[in-house]
Amino acid sequence: MEDVLTQLDHIAQQKTEIRHCVRILVIESTNLQLSGSTSQGTYVNLLNHAIRSLLEVRSIRWTISALEGFYSVLEGIMDLPHVQELYFDFSKLPLRWQTPEMIPLRQFKSTQLQSFGFLARDANALLAQGLINQLQKIMPTASLSRLDIGFTDSESSKNAELMNQFFKALPKNTPLRIKYLRVHGWKLALNSLTMPHLRQMSFLDLSHGSEPFSQSQIWSSILNNGIQLRKIVGAITSSLNLYLQSYAGLEQITVIIPRPNSLDVLAFYHELCQNSLPIHASTLKYFKVVNTNTQGHCVLDDMNAISVCEKLEHLTVTIMAGHIDDLYDILHTAVAMPYLRILEVGYGSVSDYRPPSEAHRIVPMICRALEKTFGNSSRSFPVIVFGEKRYTPRQVAQDSLERHGSRGST
Structure with missing residues (x-):
């Protein structure tokens, strides 16, 4: 103190x-x-x-x-x-303490505001309503290029069309230049009112609160309006694949494989790896898969296709327990990419339930595959993250000695 x-x-x-x-x-x-x-x-x-x-x-x-x-x-x-950037998280501030004007944006001395965001419980919270109303008034004179707005109770706010509220107050023929947009728990409506302000958008995050069906409509609209994003976060859908196959230049992508799982979703994932991402081979640096159901997995054909993205620096893959025979080939193909710095490896199973014996079986297999991968080349390897543990060539060698030592002492 x-x-x-x-x-x-x-x-x-x-x-x-x-x-x-x-x-x-x-x-x-x-x-x-x-x-x-x-x-x-x-x-x-x-x-x-x-x-x-x-x-x-x-x-x-x-x-x-x-x-x-x-x-x-x-x-x-x-x-x-x-x-230049303001972000307020008042999602846990009791509603009874909130008032619409408790954060008076128009009284801030800075005239350089470029990025604004907040996280509230829902769109009806008084402070959230107050900030939305104030944004409507300052937008015509502000130079905002980033909006990051979210609601933790997405069920009560999922139909709130904030972009319509923001842009309807703007004079005609004075479009904003929104380059970064994060949508969390509300509805992104792309129409003749909102689209003129989003034509220069390069980053779109739809990771929370948007159902895959509504995201499909968003990707179709973005495709039809010729917007070419460099960074994307969103659920895997067929519309996302169609969009990604329409241009080149993507730099970062995080895809979410949602629950419940379906064969269609897994087909979309394989389509993404094998046909969509290679189009961006000369620019893609970051690819991560968020598996909410533990079943989406990378097979060798996926990794062979991803490996043409030689600029990749960060890669996340999930290995299916039933495809463990491909594990070495998948890891070896991944670490051969020249710019890769971090490789995250997860594993899934045919069901959400994974018995302890399966974990005890697969972890040594992963470690042996890592040891074999590191041992077959003298080049500089990336850090490999598995089971919340970071592996380097030195760490794999040390683990190998410990395993052999423990077997020798028993």
Whole structure:
């Protein structure tokens, strides 16, 4: 506690040069359990002055779960002149404490705001409504290019069409240039009102709250409007594959294989690996699969197709327990990619239930495959992540010695 107060005092009194170096300010809590002679008034005063002294801050991310220290922080960040990014997470702030104007965006000193976002419980939360209304008013004069808005209770907000609300207040023939859009728990409607503001979009995140069917409609609309994204997060669908096969230039993609599983979804995944991603071979650097059902898996044909993406730096694959014979070939093909730095390996089974004996069987197989993969080449290998453990050639060699040693001592 004393260390925190001392650091705040040094910053507030401008006794440290760190205040000139801070560009990103992350506030996770302002609720301190004060003791001794330190008063709440002393603490909030130091907090306020310390924040005001951070004149070079560009990005602020603030988690608001209580009102202790809230107004001291608010007054401090409102005075910072160069803020370009604001993000508020008040999803756990009790609704009874929220008011529409408790964060007055129009009173912020910075005129350089480029990125704005918040996470609320639902679209009916008073603070969420207030921020949405304020955004409508500042958008005509702001230079926003990033929107990151989410609701944790997506069921109650899934039909909220926020883009329509934002853009209907804009004068005609004054399109925004939204380049980054994250949709979490609300409906992205692409129509004649919203599309003019999204034509320069390069990043779209549909990871939360959008059903695969509605995502299919989104990909069809984006395809028809000629938007070529560089970074994508979304569920695997046939429409996503059609979209990806319509252009080249993708750099990052995270696909979600949703629950419940179906043969169609697995077919879409294999289509993605074998026909869609190779089109982006000269640009793709990041490919990750989020398996929510443990059944989507990479087969050797998938990896052979992915391997033409020679610029890949980060790759995630899931190995099916029934295809363990292909494990070495899959790993060997993956680590042969020249720029790969991180390879994440997971494994699934034919059902959601995986008995302990299966895990005990497959883990040694993975380790032997890693040992064989590392042992057959002298080139520099990426870090391989399996079972929340990171493997390097040295680590595999050490594990091998330990396994052989334990067998020799029994």
